[in-house]
Structures are given as C-alpha cells and as structure tokens.
Amino acid sequence: MNAQPVHHLFVYGSLRSGFQSHAYEYIRNYFNFVSEGKVKGILADLGEYPAAVPSKEEVFITGELYCLKNADEFGWAFGQLDDYEGVNTEAGETQLYRREQSDIFTANGPVTAWIYWYNGDISGKPMVASGDILQYLADKNK
Secondary structure, eight states: OOSSOOOEEEEOSTTSGGGOOHHHHHHHHHEEEEEEEEEEEEEEEOSSSEEEEEOSSSOEEEEEEEEESOGGGHHHHHHHHHHHTTOSOOTTOOOOEEEEEEEEEETTEEEEEEEEEEOSOOTTSOBOTTSOHHHHHHHHTO
C-alpha cells in the first residue's frame, strides 16, 4: 500500500455498471471508470445482495475499478457510499460492511483501491464460485 491518498474505488456488486441501479448512477456522477479488475476474496450470495470477504488464497472477485473525479469531494463521495453500504450505523445497529484499502489486480498492474468488505459471517451462504456476481445471476436466471 502507498502513502499517497487513495481515490480509487473497487466495486463488485450493485455498484457495478451491469446492474444499472440507482446506486450505479451515483458512481457514474462522482467517479470515472478505470478498468475491469479483480481482488483476492470470496463472494457469497446473501439473496438481496452479494457479500465479499477478503482471502489470502488464490481466489478472486471480479469487479470494476473507478477513480474519484474530484479529489476535493472525497469526504462527500465516500461518505455517501459509506451510508449506502451500511458502514455508518446508529447506536445498537451492526455495521454491515467496512471500507478498507486492498490491492486490485488489473491488466495494467496492481492498484490500491477502497473496497467494501462484508462485516458478517458468510458460512452456509451460497458461494459465487466464479467470483462474478453478474455471471452468477445470469446463470441462476436461465
């Protein structure tokens, strides 16, 4: 990891362009697409949304790498994403995800980016073996 401010974001679920969700519109407004990428991790299907947990094994989650358009908007842009991902909680609530820096592997080499890791237990949940939630959902809906 580097000492420079990190303005990259890696998304693997509902924030990916393939979902065309309301949340993706937010990404499009504040971030520029950089490239496809992957991160070491395990992806599970929680029903309403996927959950990623980091792994030291050679298993990967597929997603998209973005860069914040305006560095001065870091606090605002990531604050909104923190709210969306359940990082910011009220007293007594459980934090759903946590935002951490991770190495993202791209065709142009590794990039340090923020990612939202699931903060709960994925034991017993269906695993997304391909690491690609879009492919998994397409196969599931055939």
